[in-house]
């Protein structure tokens with residue numbers, strides 16, 4: 104089941120996102136960059152502040168539950184009719200069960216309701232934990248951009264119509 108996140112979900116959201124980002128960045132991004140991004144984006148105070156809809160079209164976090172446990176988290180925004188998928192992570196041992204698809208479907212519904220006509224996601228080049236998933240859902244690479252943070256890494260930009 105996927106539902107909007109509440110404040111009590113914040114510790115699990117931070118854990119899941121930090122672990123998923125670290126695992127999917129291994130060998131692609133320097134550890135110092137992973138640590139810095141994690142400290143910035145998956146800091147509990149920040150996630151508390153961002154738990155619901157906010158500025159810049161942010162639609163709030165959503166979580167996937169299995170039994171009583173939060174096992175995945177996602178979130179997106181809509182800017183100029185583009186639905187941005189900004190966060191999508193699962194507990195690593197819950198992959199391959201359709202939970203990622205359930206989270207993507209939920210955020211896609213939010214995107215449509217907010218007027219988006221297509222979706223965009225940025226994925227670190229070489230992230231084979233995520234790229235096949237997005238291709239399976241009809242996303243195609245439309246460009247790339249520097250990852251930044253003093254690395255040579257690139258992010259691929261993938262898009263699909265909604």
Ligand SMILES: CC(C)(COP(=O)(O)OP(=O)(O)OC[C@H]1O[C@@H](n2cnc3c(N)ncnc32)[C@H](O)[C@@H]1OP(=O)(O)O)[C@@H](O)C(=O)NCCC(=O)NCCS
Pocket residue numbers: 123124127191192193194197198199200201202203204205224225226227230231232233235236239
């Ligand atoms: C990406 C992620 C959210 C996908 O969630 P998931 O629940 O494992 O994916 P699903 O079970 O819904 O899979 C949907 C389809 O994609 C395919 N797929 C998913 N990940 C795949 C992979 N790494 N390689 C090949 N196929 C994959 C599945 O086989 C399935 O295909 P099917 O419909 O033909 O059966 C999850 O694997 C994850 O958290 N990865 C690590 C973190 C990450 O990289 N997040 C994205 C940051 S941009």
